[in-house]
Amino acid sequence: MQVKTHHETEAIVLRTYDYGDYDRVVRLFTRHFGKIAGMAKGARNSRRRFPGTLEPWCLSRVSFIQTTPEKLVFLERCEPIDYFSELRRDPVKTMYAARIGEMVDTFSPERKKNEELFDTFSCFLSMLNEKGAEEASLIGFEMRVLACVGYAPALDRCLSCQKGVEEGKSFFFVAEVGGIKCDQCISPRDSSPIRVNRGTIKALLFTITCPIDKIGRMRLTFRSLKEGRLLVDTFIRHLLGRNLRTARVLEQMEPR
């Protein structure tokens, strides 16, 4: 006999696909179950069970039934907590939400609970919804997402001689080693090093360790914005062996 388990948790919609004439398949990032995929039967007609809550980045309280662990769950209802509607009215905000959403989707294994990542994602959406879209905070949240999934780059000291960030002026980020080297330790054998100044490194380190709601307050100089963006993009490309889908669109945008 099949065992049905009933669950309730908070969830953020990552993506939605129409399925047949009436149904939708939804990818969700949930607080207690990590990333799951669910079938929302009759979702395209039922405003009562799914009152606009299946759009990307909606935060809701979902109830679902699970039969077999590795299969789709059946979504019973999604009650809205926050629609984050401002995100969809501004193309830059939409893009920023898509970027962090893609990172959460890409770096989370299926069904692995990660509450810190859930809090980071919902904090980012809420901040983006209420305030302006600033590239400094986008970079900060990208760093924090990497840290939440265990890929924080080592930025506090030179990976070769252990010289601390305070002791040097400029460092080089080397994606292959996942961290920085000082100007004395960098060698021609290190592929594609990225020069980063101490200010950039300190700001990026702050985003990994500070309380989540402080990430949005980070300010970066124009130079640090460029260095930070290049560092994060290069590291992600190294980790995945490819660019994120959102990388190209982001590249075409002027920093804010």
Ligand SMILES: [Zn+2]
């Ligand atoms: Zn060194």
